[in-house]
Amino acid sequence: MLSALSRQGNVRFMLYEDSMNQQRLIQFMDRLIRTSNQKVFLILDNLKVHHGKKTAAWLDRRQDKIELFFLPPYAPESNPDEYLNHALKLSVHSGSLPQTKRDIRHKTASFMRSLQHCPDKVSAFFQHSQISYVLIRE
Numbered sequence: 030m031l032s033a034l035s036r037q038g039n040v041r042f043m044l045y046e047d048s049m050n051q052q053r054l055i056q057f058m059d060r061l062i063r064t065s066n067q068k069v070f071l072i073l074d075n076l077k078v079h080h081g082k083k084t085a086a087w088l089d090r091r092q093d094k095i096e097l098f099f100l101p102p103y104a105p106e107s108n109p110d111e112y113l114n115h116a117l118k119l120s121v122h123s124g125s126l127p128q129t130k131r132d133i134r135h136k137t138a139s140f141m142r143s144l145q146h147c148p149d150k151v152s153a154f155f156q157h158s159q160i161s162y163v164l165i166r167e
Contacts, residue, residue: 030042030043030044030045030117030137030141031043031045031049031053031054031057032110032113032141033057033061033071033110034109034110034113034151034154035151036109036152036155036163037148037152038147038148038149038150038151038152039145039148039151040113040141040144040145040151041060041061041064042141043056043057043060044134044137044138046130046134049076049078050078051078051081051082051083051084052083053078054078054079054084055083055084055087058071058087058088058095061095062091062094062095065094068093068094068095068096069094069095069096070095070096070098071095071096071097071098072097072098072099072100072108072163073097073098073099073100074099074100074104074105074108075099075100075102079097079099104159106157106159107159107160107162108160109154109155109157109160109163110154112154112157113144113151113154116140116150116154117137117140117141120136120140121133121136121137121140
């Protein structure tokens, strides 16, 4: 799953089954900029595909629409998305356990869609002291 969240409580996600690659990241970022009325500032960890040549070329052509920032290596506590992932795992493993890939996909999509209607829950992922670098700018 790829996901992006904002301190204001917005969340976007994309589920996929194969491995993460540059084309999948580009597809996700393209969706983000197509649905945003302003420039997207996306904070990423240092996964190799985030630094690939295809990704860089795609970004060069869209500098007015999206800008990437990278977290320091090995700093999951500084990534709000890691807190979302923790909540997602708790949700997927609660109640009846998923038995198939389809079950996991369904529980994941249901949880993420429910978050899209709960901006307070999404904003709460930013309350950790290690995430104070994310400032709200109106």
